Amino acid sequence: ESAGTGRSFIMLLLWLILVLCVTTYLLAPEYNLFMRTWLTSSAIIKNSVFLAIITHCLFTVDDVDAYEGKQNEVYFPDKFSVTLFLSVAMKSGGTQLKLIMTFQNYGQALFKPMKQTREQETPPDFFYFSDFERHNAEIAAYHLDRILDFRRVPPVTGRLVNMTKEIRDVTRDKKLWRTFFISPANNICFYGECSYYCSTEHALCGKPDQIEGSLAAFLPDLALAKRRTWRNPWRRSYHKRKKAEWEVDPDYCEEVKQTPPYDSGTRLLDIMDMTIFDFLMGNMDRHHYETFEKFGNETFIIHLDNGRGFGKHSHDELSILVPLSQCCRVKRSTHLRLQLLAKEEFRLSALMEESLQTDTLSPILIRPHLEAMDRRLHLVLQVLADCIEKEGYSNVVEDDLLVEGLNTGTAPQR
Ligand SMILES: *[C@@H]1O[C@H](CO)[C@@H](O)[C@H](O)[C@H]1NC(C)=O
Numbered sequence: 001e002s003a004g005t006g007r008s009f010i011m012l013l014l015w016l017i018l019v020l021c022v023t024t025y026l027l028a029p030e031y032n033l034f035m036r037t038w039l040t041s042s043a044i045i046k047n048s049v050f051l052a053i054i055t056h057c058l059f060t061v062d063d064v065d066a067y068e069g070k071q072n073e074v075y076f077p078d079k080f081s082v083t084l085f086l087s088v089a090m091k092s093g094g095t096q097l098k099l100i101m102t103f104q105n106y107g108q109a110l111f112k113p114m115k116q117t118r119e120q121e122t123p124p125d126f127f128y129f130s131d132f133e134r135h136n137a138e139i140a141a142y143h144l145d146r147i148l149d150f151r152r153v154p155p156v157t158g159r160l161v162n163m164t165k166e167i168r169d170v171t172r173d174k175k176l177w178r179t180f181f182i183s184p185a186n187n188i189c190f191y192g193e194c195s196y197y198c199s200t201e202h203a204l205c206g207k208p209d210q211i212e213g214s215l216a217a218f219l220p221d222l223a224l225a226k227r228r229t230w231r232n233p234w235r236r237s238y239h240k241r242k243k244a245e246w247e248v249d250p251d252y253c254e255e256v257k258q259t260p261p262y263d264s265g266t267r268l269l270d271i272m273d274m275t276i277f278d279f280l281m282g283n284m285d286r287h288h289y290e291t292f293e294k295f296g297n298e299t300f301i302i303h304l305d306n307g308r309g310f311g312k313h314s315h316d317e318l319s320i321l322v323p324l325s326q327c328c329r330v331k332r333s334t335h336l337r338l339q340l341l342a343k344e345e346f347r348l349s350a351l352m353e354e355s356l357q358t359d360t361l362s363p364i365l366i367r368p369h370l371e372a373m374d375r376r377l378h379l380v381l382q383v384l385a386d387c388i389e390k391e392g393y394s395n396v397v398e399d400d401l402l403v404e405g406l407n408t409g410t411a412p413q414r
């Protein structure tokens with residue numbers, strides 16, 4: 001008897017869901033949005049299987065396209081620059097204010113608001129660890145990574161956000177909401193909560209209510225794809241006076257080469273790629289890097305957090321290149337790519353400029369930053385040429401193309 005009652009109860013529920021689905025398809029998008037907001041905020045049905053069914057029904061065709069197009073790199077950032085936000089929350093931890101934007105299809109992205117103009121260089125007396133994070137550096141780093149053919153930076157796009165409509169009115173975070181104010185110049189400002197720079201003096205102000213920022217695609221949820229964080233062997237000391245071991249020991253690389261996971265596989269060569277990437281954009285803040293745990297030690301590395309790049313165009317920070325000059329190792333694919341980008345017809349600065357023009361917030365980098373990259377590319381090639389002269393081509397350049405080509409019979413994929 002009770003089994004029969006249970007079954008008819010479930011049938012009733014399923015009918016209800018069906019009716020709900022049909023009505024939400026038919027009703028206005030505003031109602032649809034309301035439903036979704038309610039569903040995500042309602043703690044009672046969170047994690048229930050019905051929530052999964054209902055939310056699935058609530059996806060419009062367009063949303064599903066966007067969701068499935070997530071892997072499509074061309075389409076994805078494009079969609080990001082126009083899709084509306086469902087909710088906005090502050091990211092906890094971290095020294096500077098970052099917002100987690102949730103889209104209507106439950107996709108998420110990290111928003112870093114603009115803190116300074118593109119012309120402002122890092123002040124000479126600033127330490128690299130106290131510099132502001134730059135939204136345009138995040139965008140430019142994504143493009144640079146693709147031009148270098150590393151593909152280790154998740155998609156990032158620029159976005160002009162209406163602070164009232166798209167942040168203040170959609171956040172459910174009272175702490176964030178309370179920090180909004182109108183400045184003496186009649187601009188909308190806010191500052192949120194974080195451990196540095198979150199005060200009225202460091203407020204982020206719009207013009208009058210629009211603010212620029214970068215939107216970086218989230219990697220899969222940690223529950224689905226665990227990541228491992230690795231300490232960069234050439235990490236800086238993050239201390240005003242102390243030096244790191246690599247700064248005082250010229251044979252430091254020999255030690256690293258014998259330490260797992262750098263003693264086998266491609267990890268050391270991946271670190272060399274990362275070194276070149278960071279030197280080209282002048283990023284001194286690479287204290288850690290990440291990998292997906294599932295793939296073990298034999299995997300690619302992920303370059304997150306590039307906001308401290310492109311701080312100075314008038315200075316080339318040679319200490320960033322130390323891992324390369326100490327180890328004298330490079331992948332052949334990387335070496336060939338760098339040589340190509342040094343040619344007049346494929347000049348790095350020209351490719352970067354062309355690529356960055358596709359971003360909504362173009363121009364992303366001012367010309368001196370583009371020119372600095374060409375100059376730094378020549379410095380990298382010079383270091384490699386010196387290595388080859390000293391140790392011989394085959395001891396410096398690792399032929400990754402040959403090995404991968406033989407194994408898979410296709411072009412190398414990294
Ligand atoms: C931003 O949104 C507010 C509220 O919806 C609106 O009044 C204002 O005109 C918008 N600003 C711009 C520049 O579109």
Ligand SMILES: *[C@@H]1O[C@H](CO)[C@@H](O)[C@H](O)[C@H]1NC(C)=O
Binds near residue numbers: 260261296297
């Ligand atoms: C992966 O690297 C770590 C060192 O960081 C090492 O302890 C571990 O044994 C390695 N795993 C394998 C399977 O080689």
